[in-house]
Amino acid sequence: MATHVHDSARPSAVVCDRTALEPGEAQMSRLLELTIKPFVPFVRHIWRRLPVALRQTRPARRIGTFFYDHYVRGTYRDQTHYTWFLRNIAQLRLLTEVVSAHPRGQPLRIASIGCSVGAELYSTLWLLRRYHPWLQVVARGIDTSANVIEVARKGVYRLRTPSPQGGTLELNGAKVLTTVPNALNDIMDMTPEGDFRIKDWIREGVSWTVADATDPGLAAIIGPQDVVIACNVLGPMDDAIAEACLRGLVKLIVPGGTLVLDGIDLDLKSRVTQSLGLKPMTRYLEEIHTADPTKGDWPWTRWSHEPIDYQRADWHYRYATVFGVASSDERRQENAIDRPDAVLAVDAPVLAVSMSNTDSSTPAGIAR
Numbered sequence: 001m002a003t004h005v006h007d008s009a010r011p012s013a014v015v016c017d018r019t020a021l022e023p024g025e026a027q028m029s030r031l032l033e034l035t036i037k038p039f040v041p042f043v044r045h046i047w048r049r050l051p052v053a054l055r056q057t058r059p060a061r062r063i064g065t066f067f068y069d070h071y072v073r074g075t076y077r078d079q080t081h082y083t084w085f086l087r088n089i090a091q092l093r094l095l096t097e098v099v100s101a102h103p104r105g106q107p108l109r110i111a112s113i114g115c116s117v118g119a120e121l122y123s124t125l126w127l128l129r130r131y132h133p134w135l136q137v138v139a140r141g142i143d144t145s146a147n148v149i150e151v152a153r154k155g156v157y158r159l160r161t162p163s164p165q166g167g168t169l170e171l172n173g174a175k176v177l178t179t180v181p182n183a184l185n186d187i188m189d190m191t192p193e194g195d196f197r198i199k200d201w202i203r204e205g206v207s208w209t210v211a212d213a214t215d216p217g218l219a220a221i222i223g224p225q226d227v228v229i230a231c232n233v234l235g236p237m238d239d240a241i242a243e244a245c246l247r248g249l250v251k252l253i254v255p256g257g258t259l260v261l262d263g264i265d266l267d268l269k270s271r272v273t274q275s276l277g278l279k280p281m282t283r284y285l286e287e288i289h290t291a292d293p294t295k296g297d298w299p300w301t302r303w304s305h306e307p308i309d310y311q312r313a314d315w316h317y318r319y320a321t322v323f324g325v326a327s328s329d330e331r332r333q334e335n336a337i338d339r340p341d342a343v344l345a346v347d348a349p350v351l352a353v354s355m356s357n358t359d360s361s362t363p364a365g366i367a368r
């Protein structure tokens with residue numbers, strides 16, 4: 001389903017943040033880094049051949065973190081249009097549960113930021129409308145690329161054509177089809193020309209806008225939102241730009257709303273979400289963390305997901321990808337009582353969404 005395939009990791013730049021170190025320590029750290037650098041390809045070669053169980057031991061994780069922080073984290077920060085349908089079904093399932101509490105009769109406003117050709121937003125609309133037909137979803141995709149926005153607007157996908165030049169997803173690619181093998185039949189129809197067209201009931205109420213997520217004027221363009229999805233768009237940005245952008249995106253979300261945030265540097269995510277008082281939702285944490293097959297190959301790929309480390313004090317913020325924005329009532333209470341951040345409990349009914357269902361008798365691999 002790739003629209004643009006990332007190259008393999010190419011550790012080159014030395015990017016470790018030494019700002020917290022004393023001057024002597026910083027020099028030692030730099031020296032160590034330069035000494036080890038020639039051995040990085042060798043270590044990577046060995047690492048990839050180690051048994052998974054061994055790689056997950058604490059000493060191995062520490063070594064992995066060292067290599068990630070020093071040789072990988074700052075590399076290869078270019079943006080691509082890489083996307084596919086149902087990229088993280090566990091994350092969508094959590095979002096579906098969260099919005100089930102949305103007040104009836106009020107439109108649910110959703111923005112997909114960095115939407116590429118629209119696969120993420122159409123997937124979200126598909127699941128929300130399948131399970132909550134009573135929801136009035138009003139959705140908007142934004143992207144800086146006019147080409148992908150045009151493809152998203154048409155909602156027609158063709159095999160083996162680069163997405164920015166007319167819209168295609170590789171529908172025979174293994175990634176989506178192995179995650180939720182039958183879902184695409186419910187999302188798209190095949191046209192007489194052999195293209196794939198998003199069904200009308202999913203396209204309804206969606207608009208597509210060329211806009212820049214880093215623009216401080218974004219709120220005036222798209223207005224307040226109940227849900228903002230910012231996946232795989234902030235990671236390639238420089239840290240300072242990503243942080244400012246994230247803070248701006250959170251301002252778009254109304255009290256009680258939801259942020260879906262993935263594909264971003266984990267240190268940055270943890271620090272900023274804590275400082276903004278967001279509430280990490282940790283249901284399905286492990287399924288969500290491992291659902292996207294492109295997030296593997298840690299620590300050698302910048303966008304890879306490190307193994308979850310529950311011993312980290314910040315693990316809720318670091319690994320959660322769905323966050324609640326405090327409601328007006330919660331804000332009032334927080335102002336009245338000085339209490340530590342709570343982890344939002346999601347009490348909505350659980351949808352049964354099979355991650356591995358290949359049974360074609362179950363539409364879309366999903367059962368209610």
Ligand SMILES: C[S@@+](CC[C@H](N)C(=O)[O-])C[C@H]1O[C@@H](n2cnc3c(N)ncnc32)[C@H](O)[C@@H]1O
Pocket residue numbers: 079080081082083084087113114115116117120142143144145148211212213214230231232233
């Ligand atoms: C890797 S794709 C992610 C698509 C989708 N969100 C997903 O996760 O599958 C990133 C998209 O973000 C867009 N993008 C990059 N910088 C942006 C910005 N400042 N504002 C809006 N879109 C941006 C790119 O053009 C690209 O289409």
